[in-house]
Amino acid sequence: MAGDRVRQNKDQNRGKGQSRDVQISKALSLLLRHAAEKEGLKLNAQGYASVADVLQWRKLKSIKCTFDEIKHAVDSSDKKRFALLHIPSSQPTASTSTATTIPGSHSVEGAESTEPDTSTSVLEAPSTAEEQTNTTQQALATTDANPANYLIRATQGHSIKTVDAASFLEPLSLDDESKLPDTVVHGTFHGAWPLILQSGGLKCMTRNHVHFATGPSLESVLAAQQEENKDAKQGAGERKVISGMRWDAQVLIYIDIRKALKAGCPFWRSENGVILSEGLPVFDASGDAGGNAQRVLPVEFFDVVVERKAKLGKIWEKGEVLQELPAHLRSKGNPKNRR
Incomplete structure (x- = not known):
């Protein structure tokens, strides 16, 4: 317990002098590009992780990061460092055509989602670049506020060897x-x-x-x-x-x-x-x-x-x-x- 507090204080001190937006963006870059395996975060071959799992990471929990702040980090990234994928919970996987992604933004499609089936992994994202870029271009607003129905990844910059570049x-x-x-x-x-x-x-x-x-x-x-x-x-x-x-x-x-x-x-x-x-x-x-x-x-x-x-x-x-x-x-x- 004491060790957790020390580590939390170190994490907070390391971000001193940085805006909250920068702290969150840097934390996401570290986790999704380099540290996921070490931190026990599951990524699929395309580098996607569950947003619900990402929010449970100690660095983001220590600063009480919210789902809205994750979406803001994706939307506001000057270099479009992240992509967010919406997986409606009514789908058994993300492999159907209604799962869409807009790089540098969060994808939207379909009606409001119900509570997700936690027995089904949402990490089965589209397996080819063509599927991933076949997106809806309309700027629709989703009413789904459940982070468990979203996947997030870094668009490039990975050092994690299990991420298969050819797939995305x-x-x-x-x-x-x-x-x-x-x-x-x-x-x-x-x-x-x-x-x-x-x-x-x-x-x-x-x-x-x-x-x-x-x-x-x-x-x-x-x-x-x-x-x-x-x-x-x-x-x-x-x-x-x-x-x-x-x-x-x-x-x-x-x-x-x-x-x-x-x-x-x-x-x-x-x-x-x-x-x-x-x-x-x-x-x-x-x-x-x-x-x-x-x-x-x-x-x-x-x-x-x-x-x-x-x-x-x-x-x-x-x-x-x-x-x-x-x-x-x-x-x-x-x-x-x-x-």
Whole structure:
């Protein structure tokens, strides 16, 4: 009992200085992307968890989080980090066509639900991306206020290995180039750039995928750096929300996605428009990748790399280092993870 109180106080202190909305959003991201298995929360292969179970998680219980606040976190997320799925309790599972989801919002359809049958799991969400995106586009309001009739998931960013990306992400392919984004860019920091080169490319690290944004375009970044009398704050990185990239990224790595796809490197698009890739397996000298091969998105797929914080412009292009980062930039650690 005393241990629970100590842990609760630590959780509350950790959120000091943050708004309640940020506390709830960060807690949901932690649970649904990384900590579900450790915390005993059941996820299905598509990453969905019961909202009723999520509300019972100690972190959210300690701050008395409500179902309305969960819905607000989904609806107000600047990067559309979460998706909520409504499963009317009259359905035995969520596999019928009346279960709908609207990424970044809560899905709605049907009349008011009755009390759920707790003997039936609602974690059988639609199993394909096509079913999940075949949604009702009308902004209807549901009267179902029972969290047990809803599922929630993070739209991307998972480190949980049991979450099957192929079941809810859209695969990108050279077979339909019209669906390929014009820009695929990974944002990183001064201290990480030399390490990326040394390691041969971008690695997933603790996550299941490397994340990429679809903007800003290379042309717009270079043009902005050339503008005279530019506002100093904006030049240092004005805070703009970009799904798939930290707003304060200092180094932008532009990817030749067509070259990468042609080489067999997989790419996906998430519900909130983030481009994802697990990279290619790294083979040893014998040509064996091993059962748990590390994967990397090789530097050979890097098109152009731009430093934007100090306005250095292009620092790497098509396999050639154009300029080294100054030592005082390389020595700095990455900024703390903040929104």
